[in-house]
Amino acid sequence: MSAVEHHFGPYGGQFVPETLMPALAELEQEWLAAREDPGYLDELRLLLRDFAGRPTPLYRARKLSERLGRPVYLKREDLNHTGSHKLNNALGQALLATRMGKDRIIAETGAGQHGVATATACALLGLRCVVYMGQEDTRRQRPNVQRMELLGAEVRPVSAGAMTLKEATSAAIRDWVTNVQDTHYVIGSVVGPAPYPALVRDLQRVIGDEARQQIIEREGRLPSRVIACVGGGSNAMGIFTAFLADEQVELVGVEAGGEGIDTPRHGAPLTVGGRPGVLHGARSAVMQDEEGQIVEAHSISAGLDYPGTGPQHAFLRDTGRARYVAVTDEQALVAFKELTRMEGIIPALETAHAIAWTLAQQDGEVDLICLSGRGDKDLAEVLARG
Amino acid sequence: MAEAAVRERRDGAQRLAAAFARPGRRAALMPYLMGGFPSMEESARIALACADAGADVIELGVPYSDPLADGPVIHDAGTRALAAGASLSGVLEVARIASQRLPVVLMCYANMVFAPGAEAFVERLARAGASGLIVPDLPLEESAPVREACERHGLALVPLVAPTSSPERMRAIGALASGFLYTVSVVGTTGERAALSERFGEIVSAAKRSTSVPVAIGFGIATPEQALQAAQAGADGVIVGTRLVRAAAEAQDPAQAVGALVAELAAALSV
Numbered sequence: 138m139s140a141v142e143h144h145f146g147p148y149g150g151q152f153v154p155e156t157l158m159p160a161l162a163e164l165e166q167e168w169l170a171a172r173e174d175p176g177y178l179d180e181l182r183l184l185l186r187d188f189a190g191r192p193t194p195l196y197r198a199r200k201l202s203e204r205l206g207r208p209v210y211l212k213r214e215d216l217n218h219t220g221s222h223k224l225n226n227a228l229g230q231a232l233l234a235t236r237m238g239k240d241r242i243i244a245e246t247g248a249g250q251h252g253v254a255t256a257t258a259c260a261l262l263g264l265r266c267v268v269y270m271g272q273e274d275t276r277r278q279r280p281n282v283q284r285m286e287l288l289g290a291e292v293r294p295v296s297a298g299a300m301t302l303k304e305a306t307s308a309a310i311r312d313w314v315t316n317v318q319d320t321h322y323v324i325g326s327v328v329g330p331a332p333y334p335a336l337v338r339d340l341q342r343v344i345g346d347e348a349r350q351q352i353i354e355r356e357g358r359l360p361s362r363v364i365a366c367v368g369g370g371s372n373a374m375g376i377f378t379a380f381l382a383d384e385q386v387e388l389v390g391v392e393a394g395g396e397g398i399d400t401p402r403h404g405a406p407l408t409v410g411g412r413p414g415v416l417h418g419a420r421s422a423v424m425q426d427e428e429g430q431i432v433e434a435h436s437i438s439a440g441l442d443y444p445g446t447g448p449q450h451a452f453l454r455d456t457g458r459a460r461y462v463a464v465t466d467e468q469a470l471v472a473f474k475e476l477t478r479m480e481g482i483i484p485a486l487e488t489a490h491a492i493a494w495t496l497a498q499q500d501g502e503v504d505l506i507c508l509s510g511r512g513d514k515d516l517a518e519v520l521a522r523g
Numbered sequence: 524m525a526e527a528a529v530r531e532r533r534d535g536a537q538r539l540a541a542a543f544a545r546p547g548r549r550a551a552l553m554p555y556l557m558g559g560f561p562s563m564e565e566s567a568r569i570a571l572a573c574a575d576a577g578a579d580v581i582e583l584g585v586p587y588s589d590p591l592a593d594g595p596v597i598h599d600a601g602t603r604a605l606a607a608g609a610s611l612s613g614v615l616e617v618a619r620i621a622s623q624r625l626p627v628v629l630m631c632y633a634n635m636v637f638a639p640g641a642e643a644f645v646e647r648l649a650r651a652g653a654s655g656l657i658v659p660d661l662p663l664e665e666s667a668p669v670r671e672a673c674e675r676h677g678l679a680l681v682p683l684v685a686p687t688s689s690p691e692r693m694r695a696i697g698a699l700a701s702g703f704l705y706t707v708s709v710v711g712t713t714g715e716r717a718a719l720s721e722r723f724g725e726i727v728s729a730a731k732r733s734t735s736v737p738v739a740i741g742f743g744i745a746t747p748e749q750a751l752q753a754a755q756a757g758a759d760g761v762i763v764g765t766r767l768v769r770a771a772a773e774a775q776d777p778a779q780a781v782g783a784l785v786a787e788l789a790a791a792l793s794v
Contacts (some may be wrong), residue, residue: 152633152660154592156685158692303589311589315711317687415660416589416635428611429638436741449599502639 141165143331148448153329154311165236165332172339177232180360184228185343188261189218191225195351197507200479207501211482211508212348212376221485221510222344222372223254227323229340231258234321241265241320245309247274247302247368248440249382251325256290256413258323266290271301272328274439277518289341299433302368302443303396306417321377326369327447333425334374334447336452342376342508347487349379353463360505362387362506367407367461368441370450375472377459389449391490393436394463404441407454407461411498414448418443422454437466437518438486439508468493473512473519485510486518534680538626538659539702542579543737544757549792550754551579553739554785555630555764556558556771558583559609559616566604567778569726570621572782577789582657582762585614585631589695592642592659594714595785596765600772611635615651622652628681628702630657638668645672651774654703655679665695670699681705686726697734703760706730709743716743724756731757747791754792763788 143149151161168314171177185191193213201209214222227244234242242264246252259266268285272294275282285292289469298304299491305330313322327334345363363380365373367390376495380386395403400494401407404421412422424432424444436442453459464472469486472493477483484492495504512519537637542653543551546750554573558566570581585608586601593601618627629648636644636658648656661669661751665681679702684693687710696775697704706727709720720726740753741762767781774780 150665151666153662154659154707155662155683155696156687156707158662158664158685159687159689173538219788297598298588307589307591311712313594314719317710405529412638415637417591418660423634425634425638425712427638429635432588432607 141168141332142335145449145452146267147420148413148451149331149334149376150422151418151422152415152478154314156314157317161244161330161332163237167233168332169334171233171236174203174467175297177236178334181229181232185225188405189224189228190216191343192215192347195348195355197355198480198521203374206504209495209506210352210360212344213507214344214372214507214509215482215511219254219257220513221250221254222341222375222446223251223325224257225343225375226337226340226346227254227258227327227514230321230323231262231264234264237263237321239319239321241316241324243267243269243309243312243320243324245302245305246321246325247305247442248276248438248485249285249514250440250485251291251293253281253284255323256285256288259290260288265310268292269295269305271299271305272296273300274302274305278514280440282512301439302474303455308416326371327374327449328369328417328445334419334449337371338378338449339373341371342378343378344372344375345379348376348505356503358503359383359386361502362389363505364389364391364491364495365507366391366441366487366509367446367450368393368404368443368487370447372451372507374447376507381458384465386446388453388458389494390459391436391494392461392463393434393441394465395435395492397465398463401432402435403463404436404443406444407446407450408463415449419448421448422451437469438490440485440487441490462494470519470522472496482508482514484508486515530694534677535626536701537658538654539580540696542626543703544581547794548780549794550581550758551739551760552785552789552792553580553582553760553762554578554767555584555762556584557604557768558614559586559604559607560600560768561603561771562607562775563609563613563617564686567617567620567750568778569771569781570617571624572778573785575721576782576785578625578785579639580760581625581627583614583618583621583627583629585611585629585635587632587635590632592712594712594765596769597713602770615647618651618722622654624786626654626735627652628657629657633661641669641672645676645678647670649676649678653678655681657681657705657721659683661697673701676742676768683707684730684733686710686722690729693729693733700736703737703739704730704734706738706740707742708740711742715741715745719749719752721742727756727758747787750788753790761792786789
């Protein structure tokens with residue numbers, strides 16, 4: 138098997154303080170060994186089945202399909218334990234941490250879904266857990282803060298900058314620089330320095346592997362289009378990966394359009410384009426100013442409120458294998474309510490972006506949407522907006 | 524004479540080597556200051572006060588939105604500098620002023636180096652009179668384009684080694700070091716510590732074994748006693764950052780306050 142990818146075309150790499158370089162090498166070695174080790178793979182497979190509840194169902198959305206005049210399938214990651222796809226990665230990495238003899242786990246979180254998943258994996262495996270979360274996000278995702286604390290994690294609010302995911306990630310990296318000898322950083326998306334983008338993708342590809350088999354069983358064919366929301370982009374990479382070689386399948390990543398991509402208040406670096414940049418250890422599509430200062434993103438959805446994205450997404454965009462579009466806060470809110478009423482499924486605000494884009498498409502044959510998470514955490518935010 | 528000075532200034536590594544060789548010092552004194560903090564004018568005054576107080580090299584930080592290697596004091600200073608309108612051109616003006624007096628090494632995060640392209644960025648630094656460049660999030664594996672640009676423009680690209688670096692890594696990094704080898708004394712971000720790490724002497728020795736350029740030690744050195752200990756452990760240069768940035772943040776007269784601290788450090792390092 139090939140080594141872990143460090144670069145995706147011109148993207149990726151390892152732009153971190155020297156202090157962390159040996160830990161990244163150690164993590165890569167551990168992953169190379171673990172992914173060939175039947176003991177590790179069996180333990181992860183059993184936990185995904187019996188603890189997380191995988192495989193998650195593939196649901197043919199009745200009214201959505203009727204309204205759009207084509208089959209629309211939802212890959213139900215909202216039914217994964219803890220309510221999102223995030224647990225797939227958190228379990229895999231927490232198991233890696235125990236193999237490395239590290240008993241302290243740190244994580245960043247935006248919407249709180251990755252924080253809850255990591256806190257859950259740590260409770261399961263008996264690991265200490267510290268989660269960094271922007272102060273603004275602790276406000277708008279309050280239920281997830283309470284869940285993490287109940288699970289035994291310490292939630293550290295981060296008050297720098299816009300007090301959202303970017304600053305939470307920076308704070309987690311600084312913690313790692315300081316405590317790298319006993320601490321593993323469970324990064325929550327396909328971002329960060331190598332080997333993280335490849336590692337997180339490989340732990341999330343179970344979404345696409347299951348969905349591909351399920352849709353062939355149901356429809357006797359591949360979907361014509363796979364749609365997923367993209368912040369850092371882990372649910373999207375997770376579902377896209379299984380279809381990368383199926384060239385007839387269109388891959389669509391939906392970013393946060395915020396108040397509009399013609400304004401500065403969005404979280405859509407892939408859609409908007411521009412000069413690549415380095416953020417949180419990797420070169421990728423990044424929102425930045427002329428001098429290279431990273432600019433703040435904006436999205437109604439805390440999980441997409443991030444000025445960077447995974448390096449493999451930038452590469453898939455450049456090569457034309459996937460395309461990236463943006464959906465505004467308002468459109469996502471409408472889709473959030475529509476899916477809830479039509480299908481009896483309350484999606485996460487992040488996921489609602491993928492729903493919104495699909496709802497707006499008149500054409501298409503068979504759509505497969507990654508329903509990346511459930512929206513209970515978003516009720517206060519949505520209801521406050523009327 | 525003037526021509527010689529110009530030629531010397533054009534070769535950053537040589538100018539730095541001369542600063543490390545200054546007689547009467549146990550180790551070169553290398554204050555760090557944040558460009559544009561508390562204001563552009565005041566940071567230029569601080570740089571000159573450091574030169575007056577006996578500094579050998581100035582390490583000039585470029586404020587950045589996401590400084591991953593910095594602790595809260597320097598992070599906050601950078602954030603405030605940016606809020607006050609600091610820009611790269613402003614910081615380079617401080618470098619130009621300070622470099623009339625002593626060699627200046629810029630500390631700048633990777634995204635700002637790559638934003639205009641490494642070549643164009645380094646060219647601007649060279650024109651401002653800088654002698655070297657430190658990029659705290661640019662490990663060996665990613666450094667080639669920046670190092671090549673620095674070589675073309677006569678700047679020293681100063682790499683970092685850490686207590687976590689293996690002897691093999693230290694040698695690989697030390698072999699390509701130019702100007703000096705920045706040795707991080709602690710596992711952690713920048714900031715003051717009550718005491719030097721127990722492994723301090725070991726880290727200095729390992730760094731010195733891995734390179735032929737001077738070894739400067741930083742992160743966690745704040746007091747004259749710690750600076751002296753670092754020199755006694757064999758460091759060729761001592762970098763003091765957070766303590767001085769904190770003084771710049773707290774004092775009524777930042778330049779005077781930083782200058783006074785640098786004078787104390789200089790006294791401790793005098794033979």
